[in-house]
Amino acid sequence: MSLPNVNGTARLIEDPQLRYSASGSAVVTVRLAFNSRKKDQSGQWVDDATCFLDGKVFGQAAENLAESVARGLEVVVSGRLKTESWEQDGAKRSKTVLLVDSIGPALRYATAKVSKASGGGGQGGGQRGGSGGGRQGGAPAEDPWAQSSAQGGQAGGWGGGSGGYSDEAPF
The missing domain is CATH 2.40.50.140 (Nucleic acid-binding proteins)
Incomplete structure (x- = not known):
């Protein structure tokens, strides 16, 4: 129980x-x-x-x-x-x-x-x-939501670069 x-x-x-x-x-x-x-x-x-x-x-x-x-x-x-x-x-x-x-x-x-x-x-x-992957305060490297615009040119992990957004998830 x-x-x-x-x-x-x-x-x-x-x-x-x-x-x-x-x-x-x-x-x-x-x-x-x-x-x-x-x-x-x-x-x-x-x-x-x-x-x-x-x-x-x-x-x-x-x-x-x-x-x-x-x-x-x-x-x-x-x-x-x-x-x-x-x-x-x-x-x-x-x-x-x-x-x-x-x-x-x-x-x-x-x-x-x-x-x-x-x-x-x-x-x-x-x-x-x-x-932590050695990054202080950061998300794990395998976290698709943690991508910054410097990583792959995506805004917030979404979209096709240059600030645009798409309905497709980054994984």
């Missing part, structure tokens, strides 16, 4: 907390607040119930997240709910956490400048190991 999925928009209520496991793997904990709004009888928007969850991100994605977001930012998040259990002072405890698969800034009321992370070795965020 698989864990239940959660997709939604949340707000970070604390800065991400970056830690490293005993094996050296990065782990980030983010405190998330999911809330809903609804219209009351007078037609005004009011805040409704709020759900607070701790999100956990692992590997290179954890390091990327710790550098990219801060308290108060609205994020779009996707992940799986899991119950963590432990014993504290002889009492059994548990809480539900979100194992984050994907997270990023919500761009409804913000802007973001995205840059490709260096390194990572393919551990998280959908990155493939060795894809």
Whole structure:
């Protein structure tokens, strides 16, 4: 049986907390607040119930997240709910956490400048190991979308040169 999925928009209520496991793997904990709004009888928007969850991100994605977001930012998040259990002072405890698969800034009321992370070795965020090809911040050499006008004279990887565009893909 698989864990239940959660997709939604949340707000970070604390800065991400970056830690490293005993094996050296990065782990980030983010405190998330999911809330809903609804219209009351007078037609005004009011805040409704709020759900607070701790999100956990692992590997290179954890390091990327710790550098990219801060308290108060609205994020779009996707992940799986899991119950963590432990014993504290002889009492059994548990809480539900979100194992984050994907997270990023919500761009409804913000802007973001995205840059490709260096390194990572393919551990998280959908990155493939060795894809940098020695080019800093660039796309892999086999990426047809990364062609510049200096490579093959195509504008943005499309078209037949001199700035024109065609309906034919560059591959």
